[in-house]
Amino acid sequence: MEAIKAYFGSMGFRSVRAALYAYLFNLFFSLIGYYGFYKLFSGAAGESLSARETVGQGGFFSFFSDIIYNYEGGFPLLFSLLALPVILYFLASIFSAGGIYGVLLGEQKATFTNLIYTSAENFFPMFKVFLINLLNWAVALIFPVGAMVLYWKPGILEINEAVWPFFFFIWAVVSVVILIFSTAVYDFSRIYRLEEERNFLISFKEGIKITFSNKINVLILFVCYGISLFILYLIYLLVSGLLDSLVYTVIIFLVYQILMLIRCYLKVVLMQAEVKIAAPLE
Amino acid sequence: MKKKLFFVLLFFAILDLHTAGGVEDTDFIRSFCGGAGGSFFKMRPLPAGGQELQKQEEPAELIPYEKTGVAIDTEQNARAPVVKYIIDARLFPAENRLKGSLILTWVNKSSAPVNHLLFHLYYNAFRGPESSFLREWGLHKKTQQELDKLQFGGIEIEDMRVIGGENLTAKMRFVCPDDNNKEDKTLLHVDLPEAVASLHKISLKIIFKLTIPDIFARTGRAGSYFFMGQWLPKIGVLSAEGLWQSFQYFKNAEFFSDYGDYKVSLTLPTKYITGACGNLIKSEKKGDSTTYFYEESNIHDFAWTAYPRFKRCEEKIKLAGNPHETTIELLLAPHHGQAEERYLNSLKFAMEFFAKHIFPYPYKKITLVDPPLKGILSGGMEYPTLITLAHLDILPQSVKLPERVTIHEFGHQYWYGLIGNDESREAWLDEGINTFFEMEILDEYFKDGASSWDGGFFKIDDWELRRLSYLSLLPVDKVGQNAREFLNGSQYGGSVYAKAGLLLRSLKNLIGREKMYAFFKSYAEKYKFKHPTTADFIALFNEFMEEDFSWAFEQFIKQGQGVxxxxxxxxxxxxxxxxxxxxxxxxxxxxxxxxxxxxxxxxxxxxxxxxxxxxxxxxxxxxxxxxxxxxxxxxxxxxxxxxxxxxxxxxxxxxxETPLLRKLALKAGFFFQVFLGLFIP
The missing domain is CATH 2.60.40.10 (Immunoglobulins)
Structure with a gap:
C-alpha cells in the first residue's frame, strides 16, 4: 500500500516541471535523429513516387530494401552519426538526474534555474555513483546472459522442445525482477548520495540496503510504473492508426512529443516515489 | 558467440530453409550433433544390441514382387519404365545402421549400347570431411577434435551382381568427373561384362549397408528421429544419345533421376511410426519388428521417416478432375499442435490451386513430415509424394513459416516431382517455377500483403522477401548455370529461386495471369513424367505465346542481367x-x-x-x-x-514529395526518440 500511495501521491505539478526538464534533453538529442532520417529519405526518394505509394499503406519493406541496396551507405552513415547523440544523451541523463533528484529531495521549487544549478552541482557525484553501479549491472547480467549461454550449449536442444516456452517464460520473469532490483539499487544509491553526501562506495552499499529492506515496495512501485508505461503504449497504438491518416506533419510531431513528455513524467513520478520510499529509512 | 546467435540464425535459416537455397552456417552441425563417433570406418563401438546385426550379416532374402531377368522384348521395353526398384531394408536403430538389398531393373532407352553404369551413392556425402559436399560445408577446416564430435555416415555396396549373371563387385570404382576430388565417393562407376543394347534391359541385385549420420542436411538421424533421403544406390540418368547425365553430390545441387516403379519393404522396431513415399500396401508384425510394404509408380526417388513420437493425422481430399480421393497424411512432431491446421489448410489450398490451374495431383497419397526441432535440418525438402516441413511453436502466428514451407514444398510435387528437370544443371526449372507458384498461391491464400510476416503496419509479402534476396546478388552468376558453380548458397538462392521466380512474375504481369497459367498447364501436360530442359521450356513458351520472348530468357536466365x-x-x-x-x-x-x-x-x-x-x-x-x-x-x-x-x-x-517524406522521417525519428527514452534519468 505504501508504494502505491507513494506512486500515485507523486503525480503532482512539481513532477511536471521536472518531467519537462528531462523531456527537453530527450527532444534536443532526438532532433538529430529526426533530421537525419529526413535527409536520408529525401536524398534517396525525395523525387520518387514511392513515398506516395508506400507511406501509410504498408509496403515499407520494399521501400527500405531499395534504399539499403541502391543508396548503400545512407543507413550505415546515419547510424554512425546517431551513435554520438546516444552517447551524449547518456551523459546528459546522468546530468539531468542529479538535478531532478536534487530538487525532489530538497525543498526548493522545481524551476529550470534550480534544476540546471542542481544538475551541475551534482554531476560528478552522480557520475561516480554511475561508475560504481557498473558492478551492480555486471552482477545483474549474470543470470540473463549465463542462462542463455548454458541453454545454447551444444546438444541441449535435444531436450524436449516443450522446454522452450517454459524456459523463456522463467528467463523473462527472473530477468525482469533482476532488472527491477538493479535499477532500484542504482536509484537508491543516487538518492542516498545526494541526501547524505557520503562517498559513492557507501552510497552504493546503502542503495543495496535500502532496496532489499523494501523488496515488496520496490516491486509494487515498478509494477505500477510498468502498468503506466503499458497504458501509454496502448494509447500510442490507438493514436498511431489515426496519425497515419493525418496530413499535417506538425500535428503528428506534436502528438509524438506529448506522448514522450508523458513518458518522462512517468519516470519522474517513479523517481519521486522512490524518494518517498527511501525517506523513512534514514 | 555463434551459439548465442543460434535462435536468430535458426529463425532465418528455417524461414528460407531450402526455399531460399539451403542453410550456410556450418555451426548448425554441432548444434545438432551430440555423438562422439568418427568417420565411416571409425564407428562408434556397437552396443550390446549389435548382436542382432551380427546374426543377420546376410540380409533376409528379398520378398520379390515379380520375377526379373534379362529380356529382349524391345517393344515391351520401350513402354516399360526406365527403372524398377524392389528394395528390402531393415533399420537397426541401436547400431545406427541399415541393411538393405535391392533388385534394379533398368532399361537402356537411349539409341546407343551402354557398357557401364553410373550410380549415385549420395549417402557417401556424409562419409567424412573430405567429401565434396562436406568440403563445401566447410568441414575440411574443422580440427580433428571438432570432427570427433560428429557422427558421419555412408553407404557401402557389399555385393552387386547381374541377376543370373556375373558378379560386378570387383568392377566398381568411384569417379569424380565434376571436381576431381578423389576423396568423394558419391558417384559409382560399374563396368558391365557386356554392353546393354538399346531398348534392352538389365537386372541387378545389390546388397548394401548404411551408417546413418546425424542430421545436418536433409538426411540422417537426430535422437530417435530418422529421416532417410538419398539412402539407396540410385542409377543415374542416361540421355537419349547414350551419355550419362550423372553428377557427384554438391551442397547446392539437388537431384536428377529417372521415373520408375518403387516397391519397398521397410522393417523396423514396431514402436516407430513411419511415413514414406508412395502407398502403404500392408504391414506385417513379427516379434518386436514390423515390416511396411510401400509401392508407387512413376516416381523418381524414395524417402522415408521413422520416429516413435509422431502424431499421425489423416484427411482425404477429392480434387476436381481426379477420379479418386487423395489421402493427406501428416506426421506431426510433438508440441507442434498449433501448426496442424496451418499445414493442412495451406496444403489443401495449394492442392486445389494446382488442380484448378495445372492438373489435379495424380497420386493417391501425399505425406507431410513435420520434423521435431532436433531434426529441423531435414525440413523444407521435397520428395515424390512426400514433403518435409518446418515449424517452431515458439514463433508467433504473424510469422507465416508453416504456410510458406507447405505451399513451396507441395509445389515441388509438380516442379520436380511430376515434371522432372535436372536439378543440378538447370535448377531454376524447378526452383524458379516453383517460387513463382509459391508467390502466386500465397497471394491468393493471404490476400493481405503479409504472406511472410504480419507485423501490423510493417508487413512483408513473400515476393518482397524473394526480391530482397535478388537485390543482394553479386553480378557474378547466371540463373541458368550449373548449381554447383554458384559462388555460394546466397547466390544460388537469390538466382535460381528469387530471380527466376521474379522473372516469371514479371512476365505474368506483362502477359496476363490467365495466359501465363494456361502456358504452365500446357508445359506440365507436355512434360509430365519427362525431363524438360531450358531449351524445351523457352521453345514451348514462345510457341504458346505466339511471340518471341527469347529476349527475357537470354538476358535474365542465360546472362546475368537484371532490370x-x-x-x-x-x-x-x-x-x-x-x-x-x-x-x-x-x-x-x-x-x-x-x-x-x-x-x-x-x-x-x-x-x-x-x-x-x-x-x-x-x-x-x-x-x-x-x-x-x-x-x-x-x-x-x-x-x-x-x-x-x-x-x-x-x-x-x-x-x-516533402510532406510524405517528412511523415516517414517523423515515424523513424520517433522510434529513435523512444530508444533514447530508455536512458531517461
Whole structure:
C-alpha cells in the first residue's frame, strides 16, 4: 500500500516541471535523429513516387530494401552519426538526474534555474555513483546472459522442445525482477548520495540496503510504473492508426512529443516515489 | 558467440530453409550433433544390441514382387519404365545402421549400347570431411577434435551382381568427373561384362549397408528421429544419345533421376511410426519388428521417416478432375499442435490451386513430415509424394513459416516431382517455377500483403522477401548455370529461386495471369513424367505465346542481367508566346536490362498520358505540349516488373514529395526518440 500511495501521491505539478526538464534533453538529442532520417529519405526518394505509394499503406519493406541496396551507405552513415547523440544523451541523463533528484529531495521549487544549478552541482557525484553501479549491472547480467549461454550449449536442444516456452517464460520473469532490483539499487544509491553526501562506495552499499529492506515496495512501485508505461503504449497504438491518416506533419510531431513528455513524467513520478520510499529509512 | 546467435540464425535459416537455397552456417552441425563417433570406418563401438546385426550379416532374402531377368522384348521395353526398384531394408536403430538389398531393373532407352553404369551413392556425402559436399560445408577446416564430435555416415555396396549373371563387385570404382576430388565417393562407376543394347534391359541385385549420420542436411538421424533421403544406390540418368547425365553430390545441387516403379519393404522396431513415399500396401508384425510394404509408380526417388513420437493425422481430399480421393497424411512432431491446421489448410489450398490451374495431383497419397526441432535440418525438402516441413511453436502466428514451407514444398510435387528437370544443371526449372507458384498461391491464400510476416503496419509479402534476396546478388552468376558453380548458397538462392521466380512474375504481369497459367498447364501436360530442359521450356513458351520472348530468357536466365528502369528528367516550361501552354519533357532510362514497360506522364490537371515503351533502346525522350505542367512521370507505376532492382527511381515528381517524406522521417525519428527514452534519468 505504501508504494502505491507513494506512486500515485507523486503525480503532482512539481513532477511536471521536472518531467519537462528531462523531456527537453530527450527532444534536443532526438532532433538529430529526426533530421537525419529526413535527409536520408529525401536524398534517396525525395523525387520518387514511392513515398506516395508506400507511406501509410504498408509496403515499407520494399521501400527500405531499395534504399539499403541502391543508396548503400545512407543507413550505415546515419547510424554512425546517431551513435554520438546516444552517447551524449547518456551523459546528459546522468546530468539531468542529479538535478531532478536534487530538487525532489530538497525543498526548493522545481524551476529550470534550480534544476540546471542542481544538475551541475551534482554531476560528478552522480557520475561516480554511475561508475560504481557498473558492478551492480555486471552482477545483474549474470543470470540473463549465463542462462542463455548454458541453454545454447551444444546438444541441449535435444531436450524436449516443450522446454522452450517454459524456459523463456522463467528467463523473462527472473530477468525482469533482476532488472527491477538493479535499477532500484542504482536509484537508491543516487538518492542516498545526494541526501547524505557520503562517498559513492557507501552510497552504493546503502542503495543495496535500502532496496532489499523494501523488496515488496520496490516491486509494487515498478509494477505500477510498468502498468503506466503499458497504458501509454496502448494509447500510442490507438493514436498511431489515426496519425497515419493525418496530413499535417506538425500535428503528428506534436502528438509524438506529448506522448514522450508523458513518458518522462512517468519516470519522474517513479523517481519521486522512490524518494518517498527511501525517506523513512534514514 | 555463434551459439548465442543460434535462435536468430535458426529463425532465418528455417524461414528460407531450402526455399531460399539451403542453410550456410556450418555451426548448425554441432548444434545438432551430440555423438562422439568418427568417420565411416571409425564407428562408434556397437552396443550390446549389435548382436542382432551380427546374426543377420546376410540380409533376409528379398520378398520379390515379380520375377526379373534379362529380356529382349524391345517393344515391351520401350513402354516399360526406365527403372524398377524392389528394395528390402531393415533399420537397426541401436547400431545406427541399415541393411538393405535391392533388385534394379533398368532399361537402356537411349539409341546407343551402354557398357557401364553410373550410380549415385549420395549417402557417401556424409562419409567424412573430405567429401565434396562436406568440403563445401566447410568441414575440411574443422580440427580433428571438432570432427570427433560428429557422427558421419555412408553407404557401402557389399555385393552387386547381374541377376543370373556375373558378379560386378570387383568392377566398381568411384569417379569424380565434376571436381576431381578423389576423396568423394558419391558417384559409382560399374563396368558391365557386356554392353546393354538399346531398348534392352538389365537386372541387378545389390546388397548394401548404411551408417546413418546425424542430421545436418536433409538426411540422417537426430535422437530417435530418422529421416532417410538419398539412402539407396540410385542409377543415374542416361540421355537419349547414350551419355550419362550423372553428377557427384554438391551442397547446392539437388537431384536428377529417372521415373520408375518403387516397391519397398521397410522393417523396423514396431514402436516407430513411419511415413514414406508412395502407398502403404500392408504391414506385417513379427516379434518386436514390423515390416511396411510401400509401392508407387512413376516416381523418381524414395524417402522415408521413422520416429516413435509422431502424431499421425489423416484427411482425404477429392480434387476436381481426379477420379479418386487423395489421402493427406501428416506426421506431426510433438508440441507442434498449433501448426496442424496451418499445414493442412495451406496444403489443401495449394492442392486445389494446382488442380484448378495445372492438373489435379495424380497420386493417391501425399505425406507431410513435420520434423521435431532436433531434426529441423531435414525440413523444407521435397520428395515424390512426400514433403518435409518446418515449424517452431515458439514463433508467433504473424510469422507465416508453416504456410510458406507447405505451399513451396507441395509445389515441388509438380516442379520436380511430376515434371522432372535436372536439378543440378538447370535448377531454376524447378526452383524458379516453383517460387513463382509459391508467390502466386500465397497471394491468393493471404490476400493481405503479409504472406511472410504480419507485423501490423510493417508487413512483408513473400515476393518482397524473394526480391530482397535478388537485390543482394553479386553480378557474378547466371540463373541458368550449373548449381554447383554458384559462388555460394546466397547466390544460388537469390538466382535460381528469387530471380527466376521474379522473372516469371514479371512476365505474368506483362502477359496476363490467365495466359501465363494456361502456358504452365500446357508445359506440365507436355512434360509430365519427362525431363524438360531450358531449351524445351523457352521453345514451348514462345510457341504458346505466339511471340518471341527469347529476349527475357537470354538476358535474365542465360546472362546475368537484371532490370533497372528510371526516370531521368521531368521538366515543364511555360511557352512564352503561348500562355497557358507548357512544353513538357520527360527522359526515361533503361539503366539495366530490357523489359517492355508501361510509361505514365501525369499532368497537374489530372490528365494522364500512358504508353508502352517497347523499343529496345537505352533511353527515350518524351515531349508534348499540354495545357498543364507535369505532376510526375513514372515507368512501371504499378511495380509490375518485380525484377526491377530499384523502385525508387522508377518515378520522378516535379515538386519533391516533402510532406510524405517528412511523415516517414517523423515515424523513424520517433522510434529513435523512444530508444533514447530508455536512458531517461
Amino acid at each position: 533497372d528502369n528510371a526516370v531521368y528528367k521531368v521538366e515543364s516550361v511555360e511557352i512564352p508566346r503561348q500562355p497557358g501552354k507548357y512544353r513538357n519533357e520527360v527522359v526515361f532510362l533503361r539503366k539495366e536490362g530490357y523489359f517492355p514497360v508501361q510509361a505514365l506522364v501525369k499532368l497537374e490537371n489530372g490528365q494522364a498520358i500512358t504508353f508502352t515503351w517497347k523499343e529496345d533502346k537505352k533511353w527515350k525522350r518524351f515531349v508534348s505540349i499540354d495545357p498543364s505542367p507535369i505532376d510526375y512521370a513514372a515507368l512501371d507505376p504499378e511495380f509490375k516488373i518485380v525484377l526491377d532492382k530499384n523502385f525508387l527511381n522508377n518515378s520522378k515528381v516535379r515538386q519533391p
